[in-house]
Amino acid sequence: MMTETIHTESLTLGYGDSIIIKELDIAIPKGEITVFIGGNGCGKSTLLRSMARLLKPNKGMVLLEGKAISKLPTKEIAKKLSILPQSPTAPEGLTVLQLVKQGRYPYQNFLKQWSKEDEEKVMNALKATRMLEWKDKLVDELSGGQRQRAWIAMTLAQDTEVILLDEPTTYLDLTHQIEILDLLFELNEKEQRTIIMVLHDLNLACRYAHNIVAIRNQTVYAQGKPEDIINSELVKYVFDMNCQITIDPLFGTPLCIPYGKGRRIARRLEQLNA
Amino acid sequence: MSNYQGFRAFNGKLSFLLDKKATKKISILFLLTALVFIISAGLGGMAISPLAILHVFFGGGTDLEKLVVLNFRLPRIVLAGLAGMALAVAGGMLQGMVKNPLASPDIIGITAGASTAVVGFLSIFSDKNHALTVSIHWLPVAAFLGATIIGFTVYLLSWKNGVTPVRLILIGIGISAFMQAMTTLLMVLGPIYRASEANIWITGNISGATWEQIWITLPWTVVFLVIAFVCSRHVNIQELGEDIAAGVGSNVQKGRFLLLLISTCLVAGAVAFVGGIGFVGLMAPHIARRLVGSSFGALLPTSAFIGALILMLADLIGRSAFSPLEVPAGVFTAAIGAPYFIYLLFKSK
Numbered sequence: 013m014m015t016e017t018i019h020t021e022s023l024t025l026g027y028g029d030s031i032i033i034k035e036l037d038i039a040i041p042k043g044e045i046t047v048f049i050g051g052n053g054c055g056k057s058t059l060l061r062s063m064a065r066l067l068k069p070n071k072g073m074v075l076l077e078g079k080a081i082s083k084l085p086t087k088e089i090a091k092k093l094s095i096l097p098q099s100p101t102a103p104e105g106l107t108v109l110q111l112v113k114q115g116r117y118p119y120q121n122f123l124k125q126w127s128k129e130d131e132e133k134v135m136n137a138l139k140a141t142r143m144l145e146w147k148d149k150l151v152d153e154l155s156g157g158q159r160q161r162a163w164i165a166m167t168l169a170q171d172t173e174v175i176l177l178d179e180p181t182t183y184l185d186l187t188h189q190i191e192i193l194d195l196l197f198e199l200n201e202k203e204q205r206t207i208i209m210v211l212h213d214l215n216l217a218c219r220y221a222h223n224i225v226a227i228r229n230q231t232v233y234a235q236g237k238p239e240d241i242i243n244s245e246l247v248k249y250v251f252d253m254n255c256q257i258t259i260d261p262l263f264g265t266p267l268c269i270p271y272g273k274g275r276r277i278a279r280r281l282e283q284l285n286a
Numbered sequence: 287m288s289n290y291q292g293f294r295a296f297n298g299k300l301s302f303l304l305d306k307k308a309t310k311k312i313s314i315l316f317l318l319t320a321l322v323f324i325i326s327a328g329l330g331g332m333a334i335s336p337l338a339i340l341h342v343f344f345g346g347g348t349d350l351e352k353l354v355v356l357n358f359r360l361p362r363i364v365l366a367g368l369a370g371m372a373l374a375v376a377g378g379m380l381q382g383m384v385k386n387p388l389a390s391p392d393i394i395g396i397t398a399g400a401s402t403a404v405v406g407f408l409s410i411f412s413d414k415n416h417a418l419t420v421s422i423h424w425l426p427v428a429a430f431l432g433a434t435i436i437g438f439t440v441y442l443l444s445w446k447n448g449v450t451p452v453r454l455i456l457i458g459i460g461i462s463a464f465m466q467a468m469t470t471l472l473m474v475l476g477p478i479y480r481a482s483e484a485n486i487w488i489t490g491n492i493s494g495a496t497w498e499q500i501w502i503t504l505p506w507t508v509v510f511l512v513i514a515f516v517c518s519r520h521v522n523i524q525e526l527g528e529d530i531a532a533g534v535g536s537n538v539q540k541g542r543f544l545l546l547l548i549s550t551c552l553v554a555g556a557v558a559f560v561g562g563i564g565f566v567g568l569m570a571p572h573i574a575r576r577l578v579g580s581s582f583g584a585l586l587p588t589s590a591f592i593g594a595l596i597l598m599l600a601d602l603i604g605r606s607a608f609s610p611l612e613v614p615a616g617v618f619t620a621a622i623g624a625p626y627f628i629y630l631l632f633k634s635k
Contacts, residue, residue, distance in 0.1 A: 066532055090535025097529035103385065105579035109290060110522075113303065117523055118535040122516050126292050126303040148289055150579070170534060 017042045017174050017206050018063050023072035025058050032058045034230040035072065043204040047217040050227035051251050056210045057178050064095035064176050090118035094170040096163055098178040102151040108162045109147040112137055115169030137168035141195060157188030164195065177209040193220050218242055218265040226250045242266040308584035311577050315591035322595060326602040327359050331609060361495040366601040366615065367594040368507045369556035370566055374593020375514050375586055376549035377567025382521040382582060383545045384451035388630060390568035391553040394458025396437050397564065398465035400557040403432020405469050405484045409476040426558035433557055436461060437550030448539045490563030490616025492601045499559045506555040511590065514548050518582035521545060525580065563616045565623020566593050
């Protein structure tokens with residue numbers, strides 16, 4: 013059995029003359045949650061987009077199950093790999109069901125627009141995202157968290173082994189961030205789907221990811237289990253920030269506490285150290 | 287009880303999901319269109335009751351009634367209905383493709399291209415005595431060519447590693463303005479009575495409708511309306527944005543080209559005979575969206591009926607409200623359409 017789903021070979025990405033990722037070789041493990049981290053503009057979203065064939069490489073290639081995606085028919089890719097871009101917008105007056113149904117596009121044709129399988133996958137996606145009771149609601153009337161769940165339901169309806177998400181928690185409050193990440197974690201646990209996403213929050217990344225990819229200077233600086241690779245040197249290099257890494261008291265995963273300014277309450281610090 | 291009903295037949299080879307509410311609304315619109323069709327055939331200089339109209343439709347009625355209804359009124363009504371459908375569906379597809387409710391065939395220059403071609407036709411094919419050197423029957427051909435050529439020019443000029451909606455709209459607006467300037471120039475340089483003839487055409491006018499025209503435009507329009515409907519799931523995907531569309535395996539650029547091609551063909555077929563009628567392609571899909579939402583399977587037929595209703599009513603008012611004076615239908619669509627456009631702009635802030 014193959015243990016990697018996507019890998020790249022001397023992949024160079026950029027817009028025009030400016031190079032963003034340079035000659036990168038990387039392999040993404042199958043059935044795990046991989047999170048790309050890095051500072052603003054480091055190219056993590058660009059890398060994700062190129063893995064979903066939304067961006068053509070300048071040089072090198074992306075391979076899906078060993079085959080170059082540039083050579084595969086786009087509909088065939090859509091049956092194996094789905095992508096949720098950053099903050100997508102739905103047109104006015106579209107219901108949740110109508111949106112989620114669009115995830116079935118690669119399986120449909122003019123005559124076959126709502127097969128038994130389509131119905132089954134759409135219903136399962138709505139159930140998994142707890143959106144079933146909202147299926148007749150308009151997407152533009154939903155709260156931010158529900159809306160993101162509706163979009164995730166659409167990607168789930170696509171029924172792919174690999175799911176890519178570009179900052180699925182942007183613009184959500186903390187409660188909904190956790191809700192979305194729990195949902196993705198569950199999907200990975202129950203159905204062993206490979207999830208690759210970009211996250212901004214390092215601590216949440218450490219908590220949910222089996223595999224972290226830290227990007228800096230047009231390439232991958234480190235890849236591995238968060239507990240193996242996240243340390244203050246990495247954060248210093250990747251984010252250009254001084255911090256102390258401790259252990260998350262609830263999950264045991266690395267917890268990053270940045271240095272900097274702020275209030276110091278000496279009395280409480282003494283209590284803690286006593 | 288859900289609003290949706292799945293439908294499957296032929297061993298699962300044919301299946302679709304029916305929006306029950308939308309289906310009901312489309313049926314009502316269909317009946318309304320039929321009603322307006324019958325009533326407007328009876329209105330005008332000689333009033334005929336709806337029952338007598340039905341009688342004429344089935345081969346009865348007096349000779350005078352037959353003449354008035356079948357030769358004078360019906361061609362106009364049918365042409366208005368067809369053109370209304372074509373413009374509305376073209377507008378709906380463009381709006382979906384560019385993800386902007388302010389797009390329409392008259393805004394991206396397709397209609398302006400037809401106008402310039404018509405004025406050009408009138409001035410090129412006039413002799414010294416200002417008589418046309420070729421048959422006036424070629425005028426629709428000129429309009430058709432103008433519309434398609436400009437449609438493709440806009441598309442080609444917008445091309446830069448693919449076509450993006452914003453570039454398409456901006457280039458379209460620019461080309462539209464340029465073509466209007468060309469039209470004005472040709473009108474100023476040409477003989478005065480040609481100018482007024484051209485002006486009526488540019489405003490959009492259905493009064494000259496003949497059965498001959500209808501037999502040309504009917505198959506054309508019906509074929510492209512069917513193609514548009516067949517492509518509705520591609521519009522649905524385009525409307526979710528480039529990345530989502532590409533992500534689910536749609537060929538975005540091919541899709542954009544196809545949708546623009548269908549829109550242009552629909553518009554060209556319509557403006558060739560009814561002239562540069564504006565705002566129908568903007569208003570109808572927008573009203574339809576309010577009624578049935580933005581899933582194009584329901585939106586396109588709804589737009590079609592609303593477009594037909596708008597243009598049929600505009601022509602009815604044009605020929606009966608100021609009788610014996612004829613006011614071009616385009617005056618009414620613009621009179622309602624322009625304020626509606628401003629309202630849309632105002633609201634979209």
